[in-house]
Amino acid sequence: MPKxxxxxxxxxxxxxxxxxxxxxIGECPINAIDMQGGAVRIDPEACAGCGRCxxxxxxxxxxxxxxxxxxxxxxxxxxxxxxxxxxIAVFIEAHDGTGAEVSWELVGKARELAEKLETQVLGFxxxxxxxxxxxxxxxxxxxxxxMVDNPLLQKYLSRMYGRALAHMCNxxxxxxxxxxxxxxxxxxxxxxxxxxxxxxxxxxxxxxxxPQERLLLMTRPTFxxxxxxxxxxRNHRPQMSTVRPKVMKLPxxxxxxxxxxxxxxxxxxxxxxxxxxxIDFIPRxxxxxxxxxxxxxxLVVIGKGACDPRHLPMFEELAMLMGGTVACSRPxxxxxxxxxxxxxxxxxxTVAPKVYIGVAVSGAVQHLVGMQGxxxxxxxxxxxxxxxxxxxxxxxxxDYREIIPKLIKGIESRIKVIx
Amino acid sequence: xxxxxxxxxVPDTTQVKIDPATNTLVRTGVESICNPYDLVAAExxxxxxxxxxGKVTVISMGPPQAESVxxxxxxxxxxxxxxxxxxxxxxxxxxxxxxxxxxAISRIAAKDxxxxxxxxxxxxxxxxxxxxxxxxxRLGFNQFTYVSEIMGVDPERNTITVKREIEGGAEVIEGKxxxxxxxxxxxxxxxxxxxxxxxxxxxxxxRVWGAKELGGLPExxxxxxxxxxxxxxxxxxxxxxxxxxxxxxxxxxxxxxxxDTFFEKEKRLLDGLLTKDGHAQEH
Numbered sequence: 001m002p003k004x005x006x007x008x009x010x011x012x013x014x015x016x017x018x019x020x021x022x023x024x025i026g027e028c029p030i031n032a033i034d035m036q037g038g039a040v041r042i043d044p045e046a047c048a049g050c051g052r053c054x055x056x057x058x059x060x061x062x063x064x065x066x067x068x069x070x071x072x073x074x075x076x077x078x079x080x081x082x083x084x085x086x087x088i089a090v091f092i093e094a095h096d097g098t099g100a101e102v103s104w105e106l107v108g109k110a111r112e113l114a115e116k117l118e119t120q121v122l123g124f125x126x127x128x129x130x131x132x133x134x135x136x137x138x139x140x141x142x143x144x145x146x147m148v149d150n151p152l153l154q155k156y157l158s159r160m161y162g163r164a165l166a167h168m169c170n171x172x173x174x175x176x177x178x179x180x181x182x183x184x185x186x187x188x189x190x191x192x193x194x195x196x197x198x199x200x201x202x203x204x205x206x207x208x209x210x211p212q213e214r215l216l217l218m219t220r221p222t223f224x225x226x227x228x229x230x231x232x233x234r235n236h237r238p239q240m241s242t243v244r245p246k247v248m249k250l251p252x253x254x255x256x257x258x259x260x261x262x263x264x265x266x267x268x269x270x271x272x273x274x275x276x277x278x279i280d281f282i283p284r285x286x287x288x289x290x291x292x293x294x295x296x297x298x299l300v301v302i303g304k305g306a307c308d309p310r311h312l313p314m315f316e317e318l319a320m321l322m323g324g325t326v327a328c329s330r331p332x333x334x335x336x337x338x339x340x341x342x343x344x345x346x347x348x349x350t351v352a353p354k355v356y357i358g359v360a361v362s363g364a365v366q367h368l369v370g371m372q373g374x375x376x377x378x379x380x381x382x383x384x385x386x387x388x389x390x391x392x393x394x395x396x397x398x399d400y401r402e403i404i405p406k407l408i409k410g411i412e413s414r415i416k417v418i419x
Numbered sequence: 420x421x422x423x424x425x426x427x428x429v430p431d432t433t434q435v436k437i438d439p440a441t442n443t444l445v446r447t448g449v450e451s452i453c454n455p456y457d458l459v460a461a462e463x464x465x466x467x468x469x470x471x472x473g474k475v476t477v478i479s480m481g482p483p484q485a486e487s488v489x490x491x492x493x494x495x496x497x498x499x500x501x502x503x504x505x506x507x508x509x510x511x512x513x514x515x516x517x518x519x520x521x522x523a524i525s526r527i528a529a530k531d532x533x534x535x536x537x538x539x540x541x542x543x544x545x546x547x548x549x550x551x552x553x554x555x556x557r558l559g560f561n562q563f564t565y566v567s568e569i570m571g572v573d574p575e576r577n578t579i580t581v582k583r584e585i586e587g588g589a590e591v592i593e594g595k596x597x598x599x600x601x602x603x604x605x606x607x608x609x610x611x612x613x614x615x616x617x618x619x620x621x622x623x624x625x626r627v628w629g630a631k632e633l634g635g636l637p638e639x640x641x642x643x644x645x646x647x648x649x650x651x652x653x654x655x656x657x658x659x660x661x662x663x664x665x666x667x668x669x670x671x672x673x674x675x676x677x678x679d680t681f682f683e684k685e686k687r688l689l690d691g692l693l694t695k696d697g698h699a700q701e702h
Binding site for chain 2: 019020021022023025026027028031034035056058059158159162182183184186187189190191193194195197198199200201202203217222223227228229230231232233234235236274275276277278279280281282283284297298322323346354355375376377378384389392393394395396397398399402403406407410411414415
């Protein structure tokens with residue numbers, strides 16, 4: 001162990017492991033830790049050798065050996081009275097009398113988690129004329145659906161919906177609240193978490209349970225998808241998480257399932273007059289035409305290396321042939337060849353097609369996090385070491401301009417046989 | 420009109436890579452930049468003030484070196500900059516961050532009423548998009564997320580009309596000020612700072628506020644005010660590689676090999692896909 005001038009055993013940062021999360025900076029009682037040029041540094045002369053930084057470091061980036069490792073106490077908030085919080089709630093997002101698919105995916109996940117906690121799955125459903133949706137929620141796996149049915153909830157307004165959902169949480173006290181990470185869901189979840197002063201973890205790709213402590217283990221990509229972090233919310237309830245569409249599997253609907261529907265009133269005050277007014281809705285032209293890459297069963301995904309307008313018809317032909325559509329990676333959108341709605345990846349859409357065919361897609365992590373759910377991955381690339389080639393079920397190494405015409409021919413003749 | 424922009428200094432995530440040998444982040448050479456969405460927000464604020472009059476104050480919570488992102492916003496034409504920097508703010512999750520920022524905004528507003536707050540829709544390092552709505556909720560402002568266009572401000576009626584990008588289209592919505600917007604990249608096109616503005620941005624003083632200046636409850640700040648904590652961090656899981664067909668000299672042959680294998684191994688999957696859309700089922 002290194003020592004400083006005062007002879008104290010001090011902590012050191014391992015720069016390679018440090019992720020610059022700065023937790024240790026906040027934790028150091030004597031302000032001996034600093035950020036310097038993207039990495040954290042401990043001032044050896046100031047360090048008192050308490051080892052608190054070691055305890056908070058999530059990346060094991062601190063080199064320190066405590067003579068006797070004491071468990072920290074008194075860190076963080078006062079323990080919240082967590083008793084009495086039971087059940088896994090799912091916010092059910094409803095549009096025009098139907099529930100959003102992501103809500104059912106989360107109900108499916110909630111059932112799985114509820115088994116581990118031996119508890120119930122609850123649906124939280126604010127909206128207008130949403131009773132049919134409540135029955136659908138039961139069919140997908142909710143035990144009890146709590147409904148706030150009010151004309152003021154006809155259209156989504158952050159504050160109205162926020163109040164309705166926070167009110168349900170305060171009354172029902174679920175230990176977990178899951179929200180689909182649609183634009184509506186992300187907006188709403190942030191409002192509710194702030195009102196309830198609880199923790200919220202966005203865009204989780206994995207959810208699990210620690211049954212002893214009844215903790216939700218929330219795993220999400222961070223740093224632009226370069227690392228995965230598992231987040232906990234120890235002392236506050238509900239533990240809140242948003243999950244993107246298509247990340248969890250859609251459960252089977254069972255119209256014979258039984259459950260209970262309960263109704264809450266929406267507390268409204270004079271400020272109702274002050275609520276924002278939705279003037280217009282402009283459907284996105286391309287989406288009117290039915291292009292939704294998240295629903296396609298086959299995707300031909302164009303990467304930077306195939307970003308050539310002359311070959312677009314060829315990609316479209318391949319996609320059509322297999323009953324799919326064309327999507328792309330981020331550089332292709334930046335080049336202007338395809339619109340953003342066709343982009344797969346962290347800043348685009350998360351997709352889970354049955355067959356994903358990547359054409360000259362190198363496979364940056366930001367792209368991979370958006371397509372890991374694909375059932376079968378085919379990579380066509382000239383570079384064998386491309387990350388997508390590494391994870392593909394089938395890799396075709398070579399020039400796509402030579403390969404794809406042959407693929408099209410070959411598939412055409414095989415389709416004739418199948419039919 | 421007084422507009423506040425909240426900006427964040429982030430590592431340039433497009434440069435961050437994982438060392439495959441050690442599974443650790445390669446940080447060398449990774450620069451700190453201003454979160455792109457926040458720059459768009461600052462530019463939009465400056466444009467609004469150019470049109471309707473008023474001033475733009477930019478604030479950022481971060482270490483002392485985050486001052487550079489504030490100067491970047493000053494160069495775009497923002498009028499004042501305040502850095503919220505204190506060790507007590509360190510380790511904050513989005514709940515503690517929105518608390519600190521809303522405390523700062525309340526303090527600024529006490530002297531100079533705030534009509535509008537503009538944030539980026541999310542920061543590229545965390546991608547949560549939670550801080551903006553958190554601030555609006557704490558301040559009791561109307562909140563409009565994912566704004567791609569500010570269609571107008573009506574000073575008489577004290578309202579703002581914006582276009583928001585949501586599932587399936589765009590929503591045009593009007594609400595009372597004060598309000599908080601979160602910016603999509605389309606909200607504005609960032610100008611090239613003029614030389615005089617650049618010089619001004621470098622000369623101007625950036626005030627620094629710590630926990631003492633902000634007031635509020637110390638247990639709500641930084642790590643202590645953060646309900647979430649990181650349990651562990653790991654490299655993304657790798658999907659095992661599969662079969663490799665190297666087209667080499669004879670692509671005709673290799674493509675045939677591939678298709679033979681593909682159609683044999685994935686027969687069930689492909690039969691289901693290729694016989695859809697009213698095509699006759701197999702025999």
